[in-house]
Amino acid sequence: MPDLDIHQQLQNALESFRDPETGRPLSKTGQVTDWVVTDGHVRCRLALSSMFQPIASEIADRLRDHLIAHVPGVSSVEISLDTLYRPAAPMGQIGLKAKAVIAVAAGKGGVGKSTLAASIALTLERLGAKTGLMDADVYGPSVPHLLGLEGRPEIVDGKIQPIRCGSMPVMSMGFLIGRDQAVVWRGPMLHGSITQFLRDTAWGELDYLIIDMPPGTGDVALTLSQLLPLTGAVIVCTPQEVALLDASKAMAMFEKTKVPILGIVENMCGFTDPESGKTFDIFGRGGARSKAEEASVPFLGEVPIQIALRSESDEGRLADVLQNPRIAKPFEDVCRALTRSIADQIAARPSIGAPLPVLG
Ligand SMILES: Nc1ncnc2c1ncn2[C@@H]1O[C@H](COP(=O)(O)OP(=O)(O)OP(=O)(O)O)[C@@H](O)[C@H]1O
Ligand SMILES: [Mg+2]
Numbered sequence: 001m002p003d004l005d006i007h008q009q010l011q012n013a014l015e016s017f018r019d020p021e022t023g024r025p026l027s028k029t030g031q032v033t034d035w036v037v038t039d040g041h042v043r044c045r046l047a048l049s050s051m052f053q054p055i056a057s058e059i060a061d062r063l064r065d066h067l068i069a070h071v072p073g074v075s076s077v078e079i080s081l082d083t084l085y086r087p088a089a090p091m092g093q094i095g096l097k098a099k100a101v102i103a104v105a106a107g108k109g110g111v112g113k114s115t116l117a118a119s120i121a122l123t124l125e126r127l128g129a130k131t132g133l134m135d136a137d138v139y140g141p142s143v144p145h146l147l148g149l150e151g152r153p154e155i156v157d158g159k160i161q162p163i164r165c166g167s168m169p170v171m172s173m174g175f176l177i178g179r180d181q182a183v184v185w186r187g188p189m190l191h192g193s194i195t196q197f198l199r200d201t202a203w204g205e206l207d208y209l210i211i212d213m214p215p216g217t218g219d220v221a222l223t224l225s226q227l228l229p230l231t232g233a234v235i236v237c238t239p240q241e242v243a244l245l246d247a248s249k250a251m252a253m254f255e256k257t258k259v260p261i262l263g264i265v266e267n268m269c270g271f272t273d274p275e276s277g278k279t280f281d282i283f284g285r286g287g288a289r290s291k292a293e294e295a296s297v298p299f300l301g302e303v304p305i306q307i308a309l310r311s312e313s314d315e316g317r318l319a320d321v322l323q324n325p326r327i328a329k330p331f332e333d334v335c336r337a338l339t340r341s342i343a344d345q346i347a348a349r350p351s352i353g354a355p356l357p358v359l360g
Helices: 003-014 050-070 113-126 143-147 187-199 219-227 241-256 287-295 307-314 325-347
Strands: 032-038 041-048 076-083 096-105 131-135 163-165 168-172 206-212 232-237 261-272 299-305
Touching: 003 032, 003 041, 003 050, 041 050, 050 076, 050 206, 050 325, 096 113, 096 219, 096 241, 096 325, 113 131, 113 143, 113 168, 113 206, 113 232, 113 261, 113 307, 113 325, 131 143, 143 168, 187 219, 232 241, 232 287, 232 325, 241 261, 241 287, 261 287, 261 325, 287 299, 299 325
Parallel strands: 041 076, 096 206, 096 232, 131 168, 131 206, 232 261, 261 299
Antiparallel strands: 032 041, 163 168
């Protein structure tokens, strides 16, 4: 078969492969370039923005398999990855420039929401996505403590400057009030501070804004959903039966405000004794996976009990402990599953037929 024909067939095959970020077929986005075809061997370049860097090689693998399956005569495909810049559009009246805003929530206190929110944000950032972390627990902010961050945010040109963990911007009520100071909030103040965190903070341009939600009641969830279109919620639960019931409550709360559930994470699902290597499922295991199946939402993975995670984050060293590959691995898996779930949400959007955003 002449090469020209193969080029046409390769282009045609891109029609049925979506860009994860826009949901548009790759044949229309100009993200695949520099085709070289020799004797059934194909080389090309695929450009993705930082938003999908966490699963870039996985997307390249899928594209390779797709081309081999759809174009007769292609025996091997080699894809080089590039990064393209694609700006984040400001969200509604808030003006926040983020491609996805994700609430990390649970129906219950103490299941590890803050630990997971902070670890997911740090891991997404490390995997190449521009990420910010907002602590929406204005009653009991714990993010500054977990990350060992202090200092008062400055105001520059009318914008609150977030405190940075490495390069990642972080905003929390903990930076505005003294340590151990109790806050008594009334409804309007709560709404006001969440609005300020989103609208008046110099977040810069983000792929992901991860929001650590307070335990229990839905008033913060409601406020958030009034201010911006949340991309979705990640529900954290522990394996105990009662915690799973609480997870259902949390899901119902988001569903009421039409916020999609991006998935469930099972936290504290087992403990491996470092001495014997034996694993003990202290609170049980697998409940969240079956709960996710039952509710037809993605299961994003399990995070075992890791003593260092607790002891180090108590000392403000969560970012350091995540440098340990063994501790970081479950969070990487969760982040990859989360970005896959977001790609699925995007692909399912009714606006997918809309014109293409401008490629930078
Ligand atoms: N996988 C884990 N392994 C070990 N310790 C953990 C793990 N996940 C969370 N923890 C510990 O459990 C405690 C509660 O976690 P965290 O503060 O993140 O929960 P939370 O759901 O945000 O709580 P709250 O409802 O009070 O906001 C902390 O001491 C934390 O270090
Ligand atoms: Mg918390």
